[in-house]
Amino acid sequence: MSSVLFDVPGPRARLRHRLYAVIGTLVLVAAIGFVIYRFAESGQFEGRKWSWLEYKNIQLTLIDALLNTLKAFGLGAVFALLFGAIFAAGQLSDHKVVRVPSMVVVELFRAVPLVVLIFVFHYGVSLGSPLYSVVLGLTLYNGSVLAEVFRAGVLSLPRGQREAAYAVGMRKTQVMRHVLLPQAVRAMLPAIISQLVVLLKDTALGFLITYDELLDFARDIGSQFQFGRPLVPVTIVVAAVYISMCLLLTWLATYLEKRSRRDKKVVVLEKNPAEDVVAAAV
């Protein structure tokens, strides 16, 4: 690993590093030890608190909850991508009548917290099923962020691409559809997928309006006395499910990025605009 800050360590620095390593390990072991001690002390390891995992009915409910989460994610992702593509095109339009309203819409939905959006749809206008409110909220919020991602991607392409396309006699929409968008989408693929990870995590907000997804399942099981109110075990299980789903998506993003790097059709940008936008999308 090349680091900016440090020189290659000499003998004394190496000794010091070894000392840090020992201290670091001790701190880590102490922290893990404390967690295990607390878990044991408060009875989190008791069989009763984990026994819910054995019931077939509960397993089925867990799968149902997972499917509900995935349903919100799938619908939200498709609609958000559509919304993003449309409004990115709108923001890049040459006509002020289209450009300005698109920018206002994108800025507006990026500024309002997703929770408030979802509450507006659920309590404010009463859309009925919580699923509608969740999907609509996810679409508007993540769609707006994706619109910015697409826009940054198109703007980051070398100007020559556009100029060459015009020079061959392509029309505006052709330039966009055949030259700019395909390249922009490839360049921004990592950022797009990172935003989908955000979207997947945001489905958990459905919990706040009683959409029966994973967290709602966690609360249901966690409050049951017959299993000794296993809130901690159930939180661990649900967290593991979320983390593995998100890691799978992230892994897909890195895989695609690596593959596209080998691909000669992709324009290599000097500075990847994806980094800025990814940092922005929390």
Place this chain on the structure above:
Amino acid sequence: MDVLLDNLDLYGPGFLNTVELFLISAVGSLVLGTILAMLRVAPVPVMRAMGTAYVTIVRNTPLTLVFFFFALAFPALGIVTADTFGGSAADFFYTAALFALTLYTAAFVCEVVRAGINTVPVGQAEASRALGLTFGQMLGSVVLPQATRAVVPPMMSTMIALLKNTTIAAGFSVFQAGAISANLAERGENQLIGLLWVAVFFVVLVIPMTLLQRSLEKRWSIAR
């Protein structure tokens, strides 16, 4: 307008609490995030592994789940008792919200700081060492000024996200802007209008921050 003016006793403290929650967890996450970033670039493998593990786990967990853990599951561990935070449930939930927001945002701050340090070309540090600058001089006058330029715009995005994320606290019994609509409903007011005012509040706070961030980004990207 009436809904806002008639219920100023709800909106005032609600908005104030939002800002307070934001400011405290912003400072907390900046400090913790910087420490994590230091761990992640440290020359010792164990420290790097700790930083990486933290960031990977937290970044892939929904914030709502982090809130869920601190508000509901954490008390079951028996580390805190009912009267650790002044005894009232509201105080407990407020502290839980602070912890959830700080620990979650710190992972993102860490990534921003690390990316910022990495944008400074290695040659800059090498050149300053060759000139005989001490470690402090190198950091203070060569590396950090350049890193800051790269860090500030994405850091502002992270902070804007934190500001918006404070609303999740409303779902866990913390009284702030996001919780106003539920209280309005009890008074029989129109929830839609109540929520739209909350949305306006966030738009008013967030848009200037976004504009400032854009102008900084533009000015500093030319300087590079």
